[in-house]
Amino acid sequence: MRDIIIQTEVLIIGASASGLMCAIEAGKRGRKVIVLDHANKAGKKILMSGGGRCNFTNMDISADNYISHNPHFCKSALSRYTQWDFIAMVDEHHIPYHERDLGKLFCDDTAKDILSMLLDECHKVKAEIKLDTHINTVTTQEPGFVLDTSTGKYQAESLVIASGGLSIPKMCASPFGYKVAEQFGHHIWPTSAGLVPFTLQPEDKQRLEPLSGISVESNVSTQGISFKENILFTHRGLSGPAILQISSYWKPGEAITIDLLPDTELVSVITECQSRNANTLLKTLLSELLPKRLVTAFLDPDLLEKPLQELSKSRIQQIADTFKNWQVKPGGTEGCRTAEVTLGGVDCDELSSKTMESKKHKGLYFIGEVVDVTGWLGGYNFQWAWSSGWCTGQVV
């Protein structure tokens, strides 16, 4: 007996940020949409995002907030479906939200609000979501594609790959999208973990482990790019927003530069204090500027006990460099296990920037994180998922 084939017009793989947005938009145009996902729940990453409050977009979005081998590719989608469009949808659903530092928008209550909104909209347009569906093969059959899965065979004219990147395998991340892209002859830029904590070299780890839990605003830089946000010392290494941001630009073996006192001219502060209160101990002055534990981990105890009057000009410069020009060579990153995103992915040059359609195979689309477009921390990755999903939803 031949298998029954479930016919639809649009098949979307991945029931999360980009896939659900695409389903909503295609559904609004009256297209028959089925979304398949191997997870037992839709939108797992949405639910865990932003510490459970989903940083769903940012007030200030531009192509400069994204990393890609083709930095222009994301411009079209981001300008056609903007943060204001997504905010309007959030407002329509009366979801309370607030703005945090650097324009980040978060739900007041829970990330569930965003997922419920997307699922509600899918329901309105009758887009069907099938969970617990494992895809065995993807083949072509005129006029489209046939997918052999654990819940049956599906055929559709348009196939949209919205299966995300490799970060957090526990949350059902898989290399499915890259494999489909390769199957259809696409080039994949090598993938690596982005927005991820650093591990440290053994000697730094031993020295800095006692600082676990300390967070200080810092300026972190590498290769001419810098981020001024908090860094967090952890028992494994370094984390916090500034570290996550720079991790997306870091190359193994390179050092990063950290200014632990970005708003303080430390040489002038020490020199001024030296002329006013020559007997002040160095440790007393530094402990007013930075957590005591941090100060003791960075400077020799004998030096810290010295009164400022005993410090030469060159010694003051050295002390300032220790805190303001800290060069640290990470041992590596924590990898996909804890990364928020995956860098690299499907080569943008082989996709239409307007529709996300493959230039290699008609009817095949790639949206969201599987594409070689990676946003900064701050709601940029979701905005890319919404914008790319929206664009594809207009044409499939």
Ligand SMILES: Cc1cc2nc3c(=O)[nH]c(=O)nc-3n(C[C@H](O)[C@H](O)[C@H](O)COP(=O)(O)OP(=O)(O)OC[C@H]3O[C@@H](n4cnc5c(N)ncnc54)[C@H](O)[C@@H]3O)c2cc1C
């Ligand atoms: C801990 C964490 C917090 C984050 N917080 C934020 C934040 O606050 N703001 C922000 O902008 N970004 C955040 N991100 C990044 C953001 O979640 C992603 O960039 C975004 O979810 C990507 O959307 P997507 O639709 O492309 O992929 P995903 O959301 O990853 O969805 C992919 C879907 O495809 C399914 N899938 C995968 N493989 C298969 C397969 N083989 N068969 C069937 N289905 C499959 C998955 O189950 C999943 O449902 C965070 C990420 C993490 C890990």
